[in-house]
Amino acid sequence: VQLVESGGGMVQPGGSLRLSCAASGFTFSRYDMSWVRQAPGKGPEWVSSINTRGGSTYYADSAKGRFTISRDNGKNTLYLQMNSLKPEDTALYYCARGPKPVVLTQREYWGQGTQVTVSS
Secondary structure, eight states: HHOOOEEEEEEEEEEEEEEEEEEEOOOGGGGGGGEEOOOSSSEEEEEEOOOOTOOOOEETTTTTTTTEEEETTTEEEEEEEOSOGGGGGEEEEEEESSSSSHHHOOOOGBBOOOOEEOOO
């Protein structure tokens, strides 16, 4: 299993970023996928999940209305569109294989992470 995130960076409050995750080493279309984040000094936090076909999406309350998860099974790629970013969104964002109930306990199926920093 290989998951490679990209698209992080530094942005001002209110700005937007689009994270991407390139998946390989497994049949991407057969797995629910998730995004998890970890802020400095805090434990990992589940952000969002999407089912295999992309028809069902789930969000943490902190992400609802601002973030959109999507996937392209033809490209083996997972996305997270983040709008109206806040300083509290600053964290290392991980792409993870699996749905919400298990993803936080299976760190072996996470990528290496991409840093998102929201600051003026």
